[in-house]
Amino acid sequence: MEFHLHDEAPPASTAPTEYGDQSGEEFEAYSEKPTLGVPDNNVREATSAETLAVHGSPHITPPPGRDAEWSMTDQVIRNKERSEAAGYKKRELGVTWQNLTVEVLAAEAAVKENQFTQYNIIQLIQDWRRKPPLKAILQDSHGCVKPGEMLLVLGRPGSGCTTLLKMLANRREGYHSVHGDVSFGNMNSEEAAHYRGQIVMNTEEELFYPRLTVGQTMDFATKLKVPAHLPAETKSVHDYVAETKQFLLESMKIAHTADTKVGNEFVRGVSGGERKRVSIIECMATNGSIFTWDNSTRGLDASTALEWAKALRAMTNVMGITTIVTLYQAGNGIYNLFDKVLVLDEGKQIYYGPAASAKPFMEDLGFVYSDGANVGM
Ligand SMILES: Nc1ncnc2c1ncn2[C@@H]1O[C@H](COP(=O)(O)OP(=O)(O)O)[C@@H](O)[C@H]1O
Numbered sequence: 001m002e003f004h005l006h007d008e009a010p011p012a013s014t015a016p017t018e019y020g021d022q023s024g025e026e027f028e029a030y031s032e033k034p035t036l037g038v039p040d041n042n043v044r045e046a047t048s049a050e051t052l053a054v055h056g057s058p059h060i061t062p063p064p065g066r067d068a069e070w071s072m073t074d075q076v077i078r079n080k081e082r083s084e085a086a087g088y089k090k091r092e093l094g095v096t097w098q099n100l101t102v103e104v105l106a107a108e109a110a111v112k113e114n115q116f117t118q119y120n121i122i123q124l125i126q127d128w129r130r131k132p133p134l135k136a137i138l139q140d141s142h143g144c145v146k147p148g149e150m151l152l153v154l155g156r157p158g159s160g161c162t163t164l165l166k167m168l169a170n171r172r173e174g175y176h177s178v179h180g181d182v183s184f185g186n187m188n189s190e191e192a193a194h195y196r197g198q199i200v201m202n203t204e205e206e207l208f209y210p211r212l213t214v215g216q217t218m219d220f221a222t223k224l225k226v227p228a229h230l231p232a233e234t235k236s237v238h239d240y241v242a243e244t245k246q247f248l249l250e251s252m253k254i255a256h257t258a259d260t261k262v263g264n265e266f267v268r269g270v271s272g273g274e275r276k277r278v279s280i281i282e283c284m285a286t287n288g289s290i291f292t293w294d295n296s297t298r299g300l301d302a303s304t305a306l307e308w309a310k311a312l313r314a315m316t317n318v319m320g321i322t323t324i325v326t327l328y329q330a331g332n333g334i335y336n337l338f339d340k341v342l343v344l345d346e347g348k349q350i351y352y353g354p355a356a357s358a359k360p361f362m363e364d365l366g367f368v369y370s371d372g373a374n375v376g377m
């Protein structure tokens with residue numbers, strides 16, 4: 001952090017300040033103190049302007065190598081080289097969607113059901129003839145995320161972020177109807193359903209076997225993804241599992257919890273933030289191609305959240321993963337790691353484009369950005 005000393009003389013005016021009307025010696029002592037120099041936030045430009053049709057978008061330059069900041073990037077690169085040497089094929093998969101609309105039954109469609117209503121013939125006929133009132137919770141959304149890109153979906157709670165994310169993770173259950181096209185590579189959603197293991201979603205609520213320890217949970221997760229033939233320098237499946245598990249536990253700094261129960265509401269186990277991190281590394285263990293993360297920084301402290309975002313950036317860049325994230329607390333540090341941003345409001349897409357152009361776009365519309373505010377909040 002930088003500190004700048006005041007170059008000029010302290011101001012002559014002795015107008016009341018928030019510290020009260022301080023004059024004389026006390027005031028001088030205060031004005032001599034160093035003040036914090038806030039570093040400029042250069043919002044980084046997107047890598048993939050060619051996939052976006054943003055009117056009048058500025059010249060796009062490649063991103064600075066921010067991924068290098070993550071402490072474990074080297075190991076990710078080593079892992080990738082090892083997989084390449086072992087002859088594993090790249091599994092890159094992008095996702096594109098257009099005219100995507102999701103409808104659910106509106107609240108007024110809810111009827112009180114009891115065992116007698118099913119014999120109410122008149123009601124049944126009326127229900128059959130009447131079109132149910134529907135509400136679109138996501139309207140005409142479109143976008144594209146290529147392998148190696150990161151998309152941030154923003155919106156206040158209830159605006160449809162999870163709905164969009166679920167569509168992009170090919171989880172369509174629980175909605176009345178879904179219209180529009182979502183393509184995973186050149187597959188449509190039915191074809192992509194065969195590759196469920198490649199399209200991963202980290203949901204907001206975690207579901208674990210609470211009585212397993214963190215170590216056992218990760219053992220299980222990594223064992224499921226042992227390749228058919230091992231890389232040359234790995235001797236046994238056991239070694240492979242142990243190595244991957246250790247890397248994952250260290251990547252989110254929860255190696256110390258390996259022997260603690262995961263727990264849940266009833267079984268006391270690791271803390272909420274640690275459990276979130278277990279769910280994060282459990283997802284990372286899947287070696288998927290498309291990763292969607294629903295508010296995965298919930299319960300994490302700001303620095304771990306940034307660490308997680310850097311890990312995503314590094315893995316996305318190195319492994320060519322497609323990453324889609326919703327966040328409700330995206331500080332500038334996290335925001336700047338993303339290539340693209342999609343802003344939802346009541347199910348409508350109000351911005352989709354390079355992360356760097358979102359702020360000027362909103363300012364053009366007349367929204368005011370106050371100094372020190374976060375772009376993504
Ligand atoms: N299956 C469903 N049936 C009815 N309403 C739903 C359903 N899923 C979501 N909604 C409603 O749609 C809106 C958007 O939900 P969601 O995508 O979960 O929002 P968020 O942006 O907070 O993640 C909310 O108002 C929610 O109540």
Ligand SMILES: [Mg+2]
Pocket residue numbers: 158161162163204294295
């Ligand atoms: Mg949500």
